[in-house]
Amino acid sequence: MAEPKPEFWYGLPYGYLSLDLRPTPEGIQETARQITLLPPEHRDRADQAFRLYAAVLTMLRKREVMGCALGMHPDDSGDPTLSVLTISTVSTSGTNPNAVLMQLLGGESTGSGVADGIVPVEIPVGTGYIWETVRRTPSPAAPPEGEEGDEESREGTVWQGTVAIPRPGGASIVMLQLVTPAVELSQDYRGVLLGVARTVSFTDPAEEATAHGSSGTSPASDAAERSPFG
Incomplete structure (x- = not known):
């Protein structure tokens, strides 16, 4: 199929x-x-x-997540740091896209972050909105139910960054979210999140490649110039 x-x-x-x-x-x-x-x-x-x-x-x-990726990168000491990137959409059909966006922003934008609120960012597909939180969450390494353990050790602190990108025509909102326990590296992970947001496209890359082929431009070199990851 x-x-x-x-x-x-x-x-x-x-x-x-x-x-x-x-x-x-x-x-x-x-x-x-x-x-x-x-x-x-x-x-x-x-x-x-x-x-x-x-x-x-x-x-x-x-949660109707459309994509999820696990990341592992070395920190300044060479130790591995973990992160999770999820991509989903929120439908706005039959409703006011701006109202849905504001509800999302108002419901999520709590905690510490850039100016403690929402920041608009310009990306190739238009305007996106980024906000950040630092919050407590259950730790995957917490002791299993029934076993003794310090309650404090059952929770961990994570940095969570979110970018909302309204689709043209107001059909839905693309949501990119990056979460990591490496709170001290939040600035680096913010850059990663914004880098992913800059790659979002509502045009089929295959169609773009065909158009480049007919114009004599190299799709590979053009993609390399536009990619925030090199």
């Missing part, structure tokens, strides 16, 4: 791996089979990660 044509396109920065949000039943069964073949000392950890993946898939589907 042919995949439906995307409503928009975007680029991923270096160090991010897309999460398969629609795995086939055969793929899931094969992964489960491979886990059973692992040595006992690794099997439990792999099974926990597999169950977490299944839970995350269910949550993302309920």
Whole structure:
């Protein structure tokens, strides 16, 4: 069955791996089979990660997330830092797009951030709106239910950046969100988030490549010039 044509396109920065949000039943069964073949000392950890993946898939589907990517990058000390990038849309059909946008901004723009509020940013497809929060959230490394542990250790602090991009015609709003526990690197991750926002396009790249081909311009060189990631 042919995949439906995307409503928009975007680029991923270096160090991010897309999460398969629609795995086939055969793929899931094969992964489960491979886990059973692992040595006992690794099997439990792999099974926990597999169950977490299944839970995350269910949550993302309920929220109609269209894309999700996991990032791993070294910090100043060379230690790995993790982040999660999600891409979704909010429908505005039959409603006032500005009202929906303001409701989103008003409901999310709490906490510390750039000027403690919403900042408009100019990107190739028009005007987007960025806001940031620093908040407490349950930690994935928290002790399982029933086991003892410090309540403080069950939570962690994360930086969350969001960019909202209204689609032309007011059909929907594209939402880009980046979350990381590396709060001290928020300025760097803000740059990553804005970089992704600058790659968003409502025009099929294949059609752009065809147009460039007919005009004699090299699509590869033009894409490299426009890419914020080099």
